[in-house]
Amino acid sequence: MARLNKICFVIMGFGKKTDYSTGKTLDLDKTYKNIIQPAVESSGYQCVRADEIQDSGLIDKSMYALLMQAELVVADISTFNPNAIYELGIRHAVRPYSTIIIKEEEGKIPFDLDHNRIFHYKHLGEDIGTDESIRCQKALSKTIERVTKGSLVDSPLYDFIKDIKPPKLPQCEYRKIIGDLADREMHIFAIVEKAKDCMMNNKFEEAAKLWEKAAQTLPSEDYFLQQQALAVYKSKQPSELIALTDALRIIEELAPDGESNDPETLGLTGSIYKRMWLLNSDIECLKRAIKYYEKGFQIRNDYYTGENYALCLDMMSASEKNKEEKIYYAVAAKKARVRIIEILNDIGFSVENGDVNLEQKWAVATLSNCYYGLREDDKAKLFEDKFMLLAEAQWEKDTFTESKIKLLELTRK
Structure with a gap:
């Protein structure tokens, strides 16, 4: 199962927009849901679109932070939405690589972008055909793998002007921005980012509450429950044994009958029983740890x-x-x-x-x-x-x- 640890920020217009060079109206939400989001998430990235975090139509500090910090950006310039073009320009200015431009196959390409490699797809206007969606998901996933693995320069600024250094966003500032978003519960990614930061700084009780909030927001994602269980048993609160018992109760939500085929769930369950054994020397706990670890292996x-x-x-x-x-x-x-x-x-x-x-x-x-x-x-x-x-x-x-x-x-x- 792909882990949604890295962030992909998606630049594009929203809803139905008209490409005035062709007169064609495209439902860009279909592009996002049928091509971009499934391809990005299958590649192991958490997909965040600008409208999911905006308080208004204006670019704000959280968007600037993501344009600088996101491991990957996918920019759909179909219909030449001015906000999307502007945000792409910012990304090219702050990141030499890991930016993918996509566009509906019809219409002209702006002069300043026509030298870039652009991923094309065919839109029917109201929707995207099933075969085209499947083709594009596979092709975009391969493009993501190639672009992120090779760290090839795709920004014209860093391609044409050598030896310049991209600006860096201080981690303390990024944490503050993400923390503000999480406190307002603006988007699942902000909650997850804050939870990971708490884990990094051994604030396990706070992390457990954030993972629980993420799991309630997106109950279909097992990863959040797994991380909640991990944070709970790492907290050792109110005591180590009770923390382990609570963690076991959480992880058992993923396998009500004690059975699972997910190595992450099996490994975490084994780890809980192993630590119980180290605390109480109950041989049954060690036997169960072996059982879960062996199955996961x-x-x-x-x-x-x-x-x-x-x-x-x-x-x-x-x-x-x-x-x-x-x-x-x-x-x-x-x-x-x-x-x-x-x-x-x-x-x-x-x-x-x-x-x-x-x-x-x-x-x-x-x-x-x-x-x-x-x-x-x-x-x-x-x-x-x-x-x-x-x-x-x-x-x-x-x-x-x-x-x-x-x-x-x-x-x-």
Whole structure:
């Protein structure tokens, strides 16, 4: 399931607009709902259109902030809406790349934009045909992948004038703007952004309330409930055990009968039971943690879930009195870690590969733990150092360190 972490800001006109160069009237809301929004969200971005946050028809500070800060902008210049053209100009001035221009296939293209690569689609006026919608969704998704992966310059300003630096919006100012929007409940993305900022700063109780608000606003998105459960158990309030119990109740909303096929839900449920085991030494909690982690690992070769599965097997081995059972769990843990390394190597991770990015930080952490578990400490330290550079929040570093200490305690006896 794609995670809606990154923001795509959509520049376009709203409702029915007439292209005066052709005399054709287009329902641009159909373009947004049938092409742009599904393509953007399937690519893992949260889609925000300007009218969803505006208090008035005028561009305001939140729009300026998003034009600077959004990881991706899609600008539909069909009918040459002056606001859309103006906002595209601002984006080109502040970001060298990650801007996609789209347009209905008929009509002229303004001189200042005709050198840009423009994604074309066919509009019927009142609606967009089903075949055209499907074609454009697939094609736009591929364009998004190409544009964001390659970081190719698409702004004519930065293309023609070399060695200029784009302006930066101070993070404190961006947080304030997003916080204002969230407080007014102007849009789901603002609530989510504020929740993520609270998580980053270990304000877990506040984050849990925001994730709950997001989940109530958009109940079809499992991610918000998952994050609410994570924030609740990270809060340790009013006590760690009660927080874990509350988190389990929240996550069980996604699997009322205790069954799920979503690795994220399975991994989070396993993590809650693992922490319960560490608190109360109830072996049933450890068995349940193993059950959920193992299923998550098997369903999708989910490496992070797999490493936690291996760690729980080590815990079970340490708890076992029977010698043969103790050996069985230890061997199973080793096999799981070897398999995880194979999986990550298959998708491009290796000890020699230094090109890792923020989205891959938990893969890096997993490799470090796997190598520590296999007693290959030099490789483990290499990936540990990479993870610490990528980790943004203190709780992420604390989670890794806690897991590493427990792992070494179990495997180095």
